[in-house]
Amino acid sequence: MLAVNFDDTIAAISTAIGEGSVGIVRLSGKKALAIADAVFSGKGNLKPSEFKTYTMHYGRIVCAGEVLDEVILTIMRAPHSYTREDVVEINCHGGIVALRKVLDLVLGRGCRLAAPGEFTRRAFLNGRIDLAQAEAVIDIIRAKTDSALKVSLEQLKGGLSKEINKIRQGLLNILVVLEANIDFPEEDLKQHDMLEASESLSVVRRQLDRLLDSAKAGRILRDGIQVVICGRPNVGKSSLLNALLKKERSIVTPVAGTTRDSIEEMIDIKGIPVRIVDTAGILKPRNLIERKAVWRARNHIHSADMVIVLFDANRKLKEEDWKLIKEVKNRNVIAVINKIDLKAKIEKEKLSKTFYKIVELSAKKVKNINLLEDALYEFVYQGKLASPDFTLVNNLRHVNALKEAQKLLNNAASTLSDKLPLELLTQDLKDAAGYLDKILGKDLPGDLLDRIFADFCIGK
Ligand SMILES: Nc1nc2c(ncn2[C@@H]2O[C@H](COP(=O)(O)OP(=O)(O)OP(=O)(O)O)[C@@H](O)[C@H]2O)c(=O)[nH]1
Ligand SMILES: [Mg+2]
Structure with a gap:
């Protein structure tokens, strides 16, 4: 993706291209309401920028006196919208000609065509969802079976993110205990702190192993x-x-x-x-x-x-x-x-x-x-059923990050039992937490995000 400006107002056709009864042109950004004012002609005196949020309005899209389509306009104001920006959806008749004309018209009024997945990327950048949730959106669209859909819906709801956060928090708690002891030689690590760190590490490792165990089932449900x-x-x-x-x-x-x-x-x-x-x-x-x-x-x-x-x-x-x-x-x-x-x-x-x-x-x-x-x-x-709450890992990027974290935690456990220097241990724990952060999208470089969102369709 070329460097894009996420302050621009964007627009795209959000429904599948082809004949359908309804097609949607979606706008998001600061100018969305003003653009709607410029192209929409409704029944009453109010303009779209004066409509209440989460309301729908019947009217026409007009360009130089010519009616392009009869539409229903939906207004969703920031921050309670998909992108957390002002969003306007123009429900047109489903034919491609009307949709294209409406899209061209709004593009001519001060917005640009959205990049693939840019609506969802904005939802992520504006903090409404984390990256794992954003990735679930594409899996929902592509789900081939009911069970695959349930797994992705659970991920969008934040089920997987919650599990990852739980493991991450567990690691941070261990780090707090260890760092309190780090300034002292390791023999000084208090016996009960040592025991506590070791027990907590076992719990965290078990949680991570369980999540990775679900990956095979998750990947199969997603990819077949x-x-x-x-x-x-x-x-x-x-x-x-x-x-x-x-x-x-x-x-x-x-x-x-x-x-x-x-x-x-x-x-x-x-x-x-x-x-x-x-x-x-x-x-x-x-x-x-x-x-x-x-x-x-x-x-x-x-x-x-x-x-x-x-x-x-x-x-x-x-x-x-x-x-x-x-x-x-x-x-x-x-x-x-x-x-x-x-x-x-x-x-x-x-x-x-x-x-x-x-x-x-x-x-x-x-x-x-x-x-x-x-x-x-x-x-x-192989006798193992998908977990009933459908919190499964189904994305290869997540699986790889979890495997890296698992390796580091295995190392950490050996360091602890061999009574090696504490610094080695804390570094492994921090790096493992870093891999979990990557799943949620914290501190990911822009080009990696570009690659992830490039997989989306335009309009989502
Ligand atoms: N009685 C009976 N006949 C069957 C059964 N299954 C298939 N047939 C018959 O076996 C014949 C071959 O079936 P196909 O499904 O075309 O077999 P195929 O293995 O695809 O054959 P090729 O494409 O030629 O390799 C047909 O006349 C079918 O009706 C069955 O369960 N019982
Ligand atoms: Mg045959």
Whole structure:
């Protein structure tokens, strides 16, 4: 981002571009009300700058006598607004032409186009939210499942920030105890102060470990996992994709080799966003198309987080099955036996020796699909459920900062037990607190903030 002036009044279209029933042009800054006065023509005698805060007004946006759109104007005065500045939202008709005309008009009246995420960045800079909360805004917009949304909403509410602050405060309390002793040689560190510092450090480390433990679940909820369905031709891979999706997405026929191109879809499995891929059956290719299809399927198998290997209950295991079993040996695998509505001919006992977990279902009859969903969920959380209050760490920047803090606290614990100089200990604790501050956005350099907010859309 070029150096921007955060004193400017900014404007942007805040709703998604495209046809919609309503579209919003949002303004924020000192001139927002004056600009609204210049472009809005309402019913009564009052001008927008005279409207009460948190009120809505019907009227028209007028430019040189021409009506650009019929609108509803919302006024939110500083400091009780999203940005803590004066905010005006012009609810226009949703078409892009009207919205652009209104935006161009206000831009011509003394404000500039907002940079990506600048409204939220101002909310952060003006102290309404910390950086972790600001980052939650983008995750709310991008949430792919209900659970992912809950985690981000909790973060926006300040749940994560509260946890981080608690750990940070714990560290500062230990520092107070230690610094009272620092001017004396370490043997003078009073026995009970030593004990207190050591116990408090254990508590803080446990809190930090717990937060980091939640990171895997948090990251999965935010970013999802990729699961690929593979198997030899005709075992029912496309039927399984359709059963999981609950719609006829992939073509299913009795002809072996129906699927050529990999098909990818997003599904919500118990709150986990799963990108599921149906692939071409793995076979000995007979022509160029099949060779490419198999090559593509193999690529997916090797890049996915999880592989579902599908078998046909009604057929004995074939050479292709064994080749595939060998190929996925070191991957995260769930073995699935499909077509359990037909006579069982598969040598299940041989599969049981190879796979720890086998799910049996019928994709065609949509039977036992829930067992596969359970197995996937179980695999992701390995028995550990997401904490019920949804205070999870889901952002890589936060995870990395917490890991650095964890390393420093581990060091600090060794320093304390080895009775090394107190200065070493206090420095590690201060540095650890510094990493926690970074999560909340304290003293972050502008270019790092630029990078964080560049991920936002314009208008948010
Ligand atoms: N009886 C029965 N038939 C099934 C079941 N699942 C799939 N089929 C049938 O098996 C045949 C192949 O199904 P597909 O889903 O196209 O199999 P596929 O593995 O995607 O096949 P390719 O794309 O050719 O590799 C179709 O005739 C399906 O109706 C099942 O659970 N029971
Ligand atoms: Mg198929």
